[in-house]
Amino acid sequence: MEPTENIADKHTRAELDLPELYQCVHCGLCLNACPTYRALRIESESPRGRIHLVRAAAEGRIELNQGFADHLNLCLMCRACETACPSGVKYGRIAEAARAAIGPPGSKLARGVASLAFTRLLPFPSRLRLAARLLRFYQRSGAERVAGKILPRRLREMSAMLPAVPDRFFAPEAEVFPPLGARRARVGMLGGCVMSVLFAEIDEATLRVLRKNGCEVVLPRNQGCCGALNVHNGETIAAKEMARRNIDAFLAFELDAIIVNAAGCGAAMKEYGHLLRDDAAYAEKAERFAARVKDAGEFLFELGIVAPSAGVHIAVTYQDPCHLAHGQKVRSQPRALLQAIPGIELIEMNTPDRCCGSAGIYNITHSEMSQELLEEKMRSIAATGAAAVVAPNPGCMLQLRYGARRYGPAVEVFHLMDLLDRAYGAS
Amino acid sequence: MRPSALVDELRAIVGEQYLLINKEDVIVYEQDGSILQAMPEIVAVPANTKEVSAIVRAAKKAGVPIVPRGSGTGLAGGAVPAEGGVVLSLARLDRILEIDLENRLAVVEPGVINLEITKAISKDGFFYAPDPSSQAACSIGGNIANNSGGPHTLAYGVTVNHVLGVEVVLADGEVVWLGGRVADTPGYDLTGVFVGSEGTMGIVTKAIVRLMRARESVRTLLAVFDRAEAATRTVVDITAAGIIPAALEMMDRTTIQAVEKGAPCGYPTDAAAVLLAEFEGVREHGERAMALVQSICRQNGAREVKLAKDDAERQLLWKGRKGAFGALGLIAPNYYVQDGVVPRGKLPEIMTRIAEIAERYGLIIANVFHAGDGNLHPNILFDMRKPGELDKVIDAGAEILKACVAVGGSITGEHGIGLEKKAYIGLLFNEQDLEAMARVRRAFDPAARLNPAKLFPTPAGCGEVRFSPGKIPAGLWI
Numbered sequence: 018m019e020p021t022e023n024i025a026d027k028h029t030r031a032e033l034d035l036p037e038l039y040q041c042v043h044c045g046l047c048l049n050a051c052p053t054y055r056a057l058r059i060e061s062e063s064p065r066g067r068i069h070l071v072r073a074a075a076e077g078r079i080e081l082n083q084g085f086a087d088h089l090n091l092c093l094m095c096r097a098c099e100t101a102c103p104s105g106v107k108y109g110r111i112a113e114a115a116r117a118a119i120g121p122p123g124s125k126l127a128r129g130v131a132s133l134a135f136t137r138l139l140p141f142p143s144r145l146r147l148a149a150r151l152l153r154f155y156q157r158s159g160a161e162r163v164a165g166k167i168l169p170r171r172l173r174e175m176s177a178m179l180p181a182v183p184d185r186f187f188a189p190e191a192e193v194f195p196p197l198g199a200r201r202a203r204v205g206m207l208g209g210c211v212m213s214v215l216f217a218e219i220d221e222a223t224l225r226v227l228r229k230n231g232c233e234v235v236l237p238r239n240q241g242c243c244g245a246l247n248v249h250n251g252e253t254i255a256a257k258e259m260a261r262r263n264i265d266a267f268l269a270f271e272l273d274a275i276i277v278n279a280a281g282c283g284a285a286m287k288e289y290g291h292l293l294r295d296d297a298a299y300a301e302k303a304e305r306f307a308a309r310v311k312d313a314g315e316f317l318f319e320l321g322i323v324a325p326s327a328g329v330h331i332a333v334t335y336q337d338p339c340h341l342a343h344g345q346k347v348r349s350q351p352r353a354l355l356q357a358i359p360g361i362e363l364i365e366m367n368t369p370d371r372c373c374g375s376a377g378i379y380n381i382t383h384s385e386m387s388q389e390l391l392e393e394k395m396r397s398i399a400a401t402g403a404a405a406v407v408a409p410n411p412g413c414m415l416q417l418r419y420g421a422r423r424y425g426p427a428v429e430v431f432h433l434m435d436l437l438d439r440a441y442g443a444s
Numbered sequence: 445m446r447p448s449a450l451v452d453e454l455r456a457i458v459g460e461q462y463l464l465i466n467k468e469d470v471i472v473y474e475q476d477g478s479i480l481q482a483m484p485e486i487v488a489v490p491a492n493t494k495e496v497s498a499i500v501r502a503a504k505k506a507g508v509p510i511v512p513r514g515s516g517t518g519l520a521g522g523a524v525p526a527e528g529g530v531v532l533s534l535a536r537l538d539r540i541l542e543i544d545l546e547n548r549l550a551v552v553e554p555g556v557i558n559l560e561i562t563k564a565i566s567k568d569g570f571f572y573a574p575d576p577s578s579q580a581a582c583s584i585g586g587n588i589a590n591n592s593g594g595p596h597t598l599a600y601g602v603t604v605n606h607v608l609g610v611e612v613v614l615a616d617g618e619v620v621w622l623g624g625r626v627a628d629t630p631g632y633d634l635t636g637v638f639v640g641s642e643g644t645m646g647i648v649t650k651a652i653v654r655l656m657r658a659r660e661s662v663r664t665l666l667a668v669f670d671r672a673e674a675a676t677r678t679v680v681d682i683t684a685a686g687i688i689p690a691a692l693e694m695m696d697r698t699t700i701q702a703v704e705k706g707a708p709c710g711y712p713t714d715a716a717a718v719l720l721a722e723f724e725g726v727r728e729h730g731e732r733a734m735a736l737v738q739s740i741c742r743q744n745g746a747r748e749v750k751l752a753k754d755d756a757e758r759q760l761l762w763k764g765r766k767g768a769f770g771a772l773g774l775i776a777p778n779y780y781v782q783d784g785v786v787p788r789g790k791l792p793e794i795m796t797r798i799a800e801i802a803e804r805y806g807l808i809i810a811n812v813f814h815a816g817d818g819n820l821h822p823n824i825l826f827d828m829r830k831p832g833e834l835d836k837v838i839d840a841g842a843e844i845l846k847a848c849v850a851v852g853g854s855i856t857g858e859h860g861i862g863l864e865k866k867a868y869i870g871l872l873f874n875e876q877d878l879e880a881m882a883r884v885r886r887a888f889d890p891a892a893r894l895n896p897a898k899l900f901p902t903p904a905g906c907g908e909v910r911f912s913p914g915k916i917p918a919g920l921w922i
Contacts (some may be wrong), residue, residue, distance in 0.1 A: 040773060044477050045517040045581045047558050058555070059464070059489060059534035060516065066472040073471050084468040099578070103770030105706075
């Protein structure tokens with residue numbers, strides 16, 4: 018078949034021609050692990066199909082048209098296929114490159130809003146906080162109630178999915194916090210953009226838990242958003258800038274590890290080396306940085322935690338955040354920490370490592386598929402009879418809280434650091 | 445050629461979303477688990493038997509071929525639309541309709557994934573026996589088409605031994621049942637004829653499968669050998685002693701080294717070969733069989749015999765075996781797996797022949813296979829980017845198959861003939877044999893419109909078949 022010339026120019030085609038494409042042996046073991054394939058049972062909505070499409074595009078056999086973009090964008094980027102793959106294909110890298118070639122997803126309006134958010138909001142902590150304050154005003158002034166009555170259904174649903182913005186944001190009063198007791202490690206900590214604004218108490222809990230376990234904790238003032246959402250949605254230019262900023266901020270300190278309590282951020286930061294591989298000034302620093310990144314649960318398990326003093330008496334089930342289980346291969350460590358807390362009963366749900374449908378901004382760009390997955394997830398949670406779900410990632414927590422409200426059961430949703438913090442006696 | 449009347453008709457049957465004609469939608473159906481490609485014109489993804497039947501009728505009226513497809517994990521190009529036409533995906537027929545433990549059977553749709561059956565009944569102490577290495581992805585419909593086996597085929601038999609009956613859509617769209625819920629139906633064993641027909645006789649829309657009781661105990665051992673012939677000799681001696689392991693697998697040095705390089709599981713990298721043997725049954729039987737096998741291994745000079753102490757150790761031993769094919773990708777960018785079978789007694793001889801062929805062609809061949817039933821999987825490792833290399837590999841593969849047939853074996857144990865091996869079926873059957881088979885096929889499908897250009901040594905037809913170009917590794921389930 019003759020390559021068609023009118024598509025993506027040769028430059029784009031060359032960018033898509035990744036070595037990862039040729040590791041795929043077309044075996045199909047990924048199909049059944051893929052949430053979108055399971056839902057639709059169409060090959061182009063499977064990892065193998067999407068890889069085939071990217072390869073065909075790289076070879077010039079198909080165009081980078083709307084159909085191609087739709088198939089790539091329906092992917093949740095949960096990377097469950099990477100866990101299933103016997104040949105070690107890094108699907109995430111393929112999909113990210115393809116998304117960079119086709120640009121951000123969604124309708125023209127949604128694309129515009131997302132692009133604005135990715136390039137003008139996330140990279141600037143102060144602007145993000147301002148936006149959160151506006152949202153808080155909207156929620157508290159009664160405007161949301163009015164909106165609930167007058168907005169069209171689609172916007173009303175989106176409004177209902179917005180999390181309640183808390184009274185305060187995470188604003189550490191110092192840059193360096195001494196350990197409580199003898200020093201066992203010196204670590205950096207990422208506040209995170211969503212975490213610090215919507216889940217200040219989890220950042221505070223993480224800080225306390227780390228210090229309790231003998232960590233001197235550094236929160237570099239110049240840190241910012243990790244850029245994960247940008248990478249997933251094809252905005253790599255902004256993402257690289259954000260990565261460089263964090264690298265400079267953290268590498269200014271001597272650190273044993275860089276601790277992240279959001280799975281999506283951790284997975285993205287472990288990939289900084291790959292993201293900046295062509296940046297002569299940063300490639301080596303990015304590798305060095307990435308090698309130090311650890312999920313909070315992963316790090317604490319390796320360090321060995323101080324035995325908790327208080328009990329937390331509750332039956333919980335654990336939801337593997339995709340970017341922790343599939344992206345970072347961290348599965349057993351958070352479970353082991355949970356079980357180290359006196360009083361906690363861990364009841365496993367069916368397929369705890371299947372995506373809940375949150376997937377960054379996916380629940381907004383593809384709400385139908387997202388809700389289908391969430392409903393299935395809530396049924397699995399209900400079947401355990403647990404009173405709470407632990408999911409150490411803000412996106413999953415927001416999604417599961419929405420699921421508990423909309424579909425039930427009325428479970429509480431915790432971060433692992435919440436429960437550890439309580440087990441160390443926090444009220 | 446895109447007969448728009450047919451497209452409209454099919455769209456009315458399955459709905460807009462499940463009738464695919466755009467290039468970016470159909471191109472992903474040009475290939476299965478093999479390295480062969482041919483582009484379909486139309487892909488239809490029906491939801492039930494009625495829709496399947498309507499699609500077959502419409503295609504018949506338009507005179508267009510139909511190629512059924514399950515999960516597309518096949519290794520012989522069986523789901524590749526060699527003559528174009530309509531690819532009919534059974535992926536949406538994915539329900540387990542009934543589980544009847546009293547009668548030890550389940551009624552399932554063809555798109556059900558093999559492993560899902562066992563998952564649904566394991567809590568009750570049952571399992572579905574045929575276990576292809578692709579069982580986490582392959583479909584029951586595809587298993588029936590290819591009469592698939594797996595590591596535990598040795599003790600439990602292949603798919604045909606576990607299918608009681610099938611509902612099929614015939615070439616004219618008629619829906620019929622072959623076999624049924626009881627083991628013995630009078631008259632010809634049409635279920636037996638149908639299983640393994642590679643989609644050339646009809647399309648399975650329901651299957652009644654046999655369920656088995658999980659065994660009381662499972663014991664697994666790994667035997668390490670410094671000479672490959674000692675390992676194959678051990679396989680022969682074990683079966684000659686009247687012991688039937690549930691599985692008896694062999695891996696050679698190249699494979700061991702690849703496995704240990706990828707995901708180490710404790711195979712010694714300096715060994716010439718290892719055997720993995722598993723016994724299932726009542727506990728006492730397992731103990732006795734294990735003791736016997738250990739002594740046979742030692743008589744043949746095994747350097748070490750390691751018993752898995754618990755389930756975790758057992759899983760680890762199997763992990764290396766099951767991940768072997770993926771690991772081969774760490775040695776060479778491409779590999780081509782053959783599926784020859786020899787009588788067990790000829791294993792030592794055929795291994796020597798394969799080594800000779802490898803040396804003569806200057807190729808590396810890694811062997812990892814179902815030794816217990818003489819089902820070889822020589823993986824020819826190569827780099828498709830080197831000019832002329834692929835031709836050499838295909839020639840070497842053909843020689844291996846010829847060698848298997850020469851010692852009284854066959855050209856396929858479980859992967860099927862499909863598109864890939866149809867040129868070699870003449871090694872086993874003469875023209876009269878093939879004509880007799882063609883008559884059976886014509887009794888089901890007179891116009892040969894169901895999965896044309898497969899199984900029989902006919903030319904590929906009007907469609908364009910090509911090897912997947914570039915750096916793609918081949919074939920997988922080993």
